[in-house]
Amino acid sequence: MKPVLELKNLQTQFETRSGIVRAVDGVSYHVNHGETLGVVGESGCGKSVTSLSVLRLIPNPPGKIVGGSVMFEGEDLTQVPDHLIRNIRGKEISMIFQEPMTSLNPMMTVGNQISEPLIRHLGLSKKDALDRAREMLDLVQIPDSKSWLSGYPHQMSGGMRQRVMIAMALACDPKVLIADEPTTALDVTIQGQILILIKELQEKLGTAVIMITHDLGVVAEVADRVVVMYAGRKVEEADIHTLFERPRHPYTVRLMTAIPRLDRIAAANGAPERLTEIPGTVPLLSELRSGCAFFDRCAFASEQCGKEAPVLEEKSRGHWAACWNEAPFQ
């Protein structure tokens, strides 16, 4: 299958007082038509910056895309002129953000906000756009959609606002939807509802979804394929089943053991099992060492790991990992 969106060796840097920060350091991934790609990693590993780079939404200065390409429909999005990328944003590729509470303009009615991309990209009249906005509200299952058109964001709950964001993002029927931690700010029940909604709409509209999250539970729920990022690089990529059954990168393994599991709590005579965490913190991206970025926190690190950064190689079919260790972990 031909990928809809393909990132090749993307590099994004930030110039700061303490030096150049390579927030995204040669990341490549692709997403196919109708597929959901999960991008996982802890805070500050560059997953959001990668997705913002796709639409060139990195504030410049201080940020800058310095290398690589983002291929979409035969064009490199890092190179196209500004007015063309504006035609792609929201129409071909759209985004949902982490904070539904602050991602809507408080001074504008919900109906007008959903209409904006419709008027901008599809050239609809105000009236037609409002009609379509109402359909979108129905689609994202907001009850009483007609009256909500004239409602303001502050009258809505977080879950409803995220539904509005989804309605806005999908209004122009985009080919790719980038969801940047869409459920992080929501409580667990609403989280589940929003994930199911995204999944349903994806099946209905055939949109490719890039789901960025730090929550492996979310990934397990929705993703077909997963990319694990650490310190601005891709460290592992596999389809969802392979990743959970045979993770090949120690970081992925540690992430999985750090998830609390109900079936393990009562393992040892009713005494709860201790949750293992990953020791240490993510290294500062401006002070990366020469070897593997995970070296200081890795239990399996060898001498080679400290000297040479591991290269990404295909361990089994479709399963890529950047680790010198050959044997799979248990």
Add this chain to the structure above:
Amino acid sequence: MTVTPSPSMIEGSASKNGWTLFKESFQHFLASRLNRFSFGLTVCLLLLIVIAPFIAIYPYDEVNPALGLSPPSWAHPMGTDQAGRDVFSRVIYGARTSLSIGLVTVLFGLLTGVTIGAVSGYLGGWVDEIIMRIVEIFMSIPGIVIALALVSVLGPSLPSIVLALSIRRITQFARVARGSVLSVKSEDYVTACHAIGMSNLRIIFVHILPNCIGPIIVLASVLLGNVILTESTLSFLGMGIQEPTPSWGTMIAKGNEYLTFAPWISVFPGLFLFLTMIAFNLLGDGLRDHLDPRGGSVV
């Protein structure tokens, strides 16, 4: 949980035209007693501009030396000034000059200054640096000096006085607008606007500026009184509105000499200036709260 929309909201805007919406919004605005007061007072003052010839008892420039400095009486409700001109008539006509100078100057300063400040804050970088340094240069020179210089070059006509007084307001509006834009432009919804492909102009004027309106309205209502007073300083120095055309500022300034034994010359135009400032400040406050859909008094 889903929030049920309030009844007024359920009726919805989709089915209503702009006029009905405006009417409803206006009725809501007038529901507050303070808003009714400030709105009523403002309307009365603006009405003065139109109907001045009908309520002024005497022509504003009718000199009557025999009656000079006479205290308020039935014939002259606010007394007369040193030349025997009726203070009441002059105050009424003075509303024309003072209010129009104040309103036009503030409006001009607001439109220009807010545009400059918004563009500067939004674009940032070297554009911002250059624009703000120029603004600071103008701010470092006392406003009255700039105004004097301009009026002496252009001559003391109404347009040149408005222009002279505007320069200072432009810098003030520019700084306030820039500050608000700086804080609003990093909001998530602005990033969201970029992400749906909106142009910079639309983002600035449709999405950012309405969210900066609070401090700008407050500044405008404060500056209105300030402009009327500065005009009087210009007049005092002979560079403002020329006699015999009355303006409140000039009347207050001229009446100064007689303050101890004929206070009415200054007190009455001062009272009107005070009422104007109260009216516009309260109106500004009320508008700011009213325009915020969250309904609070958040600035």
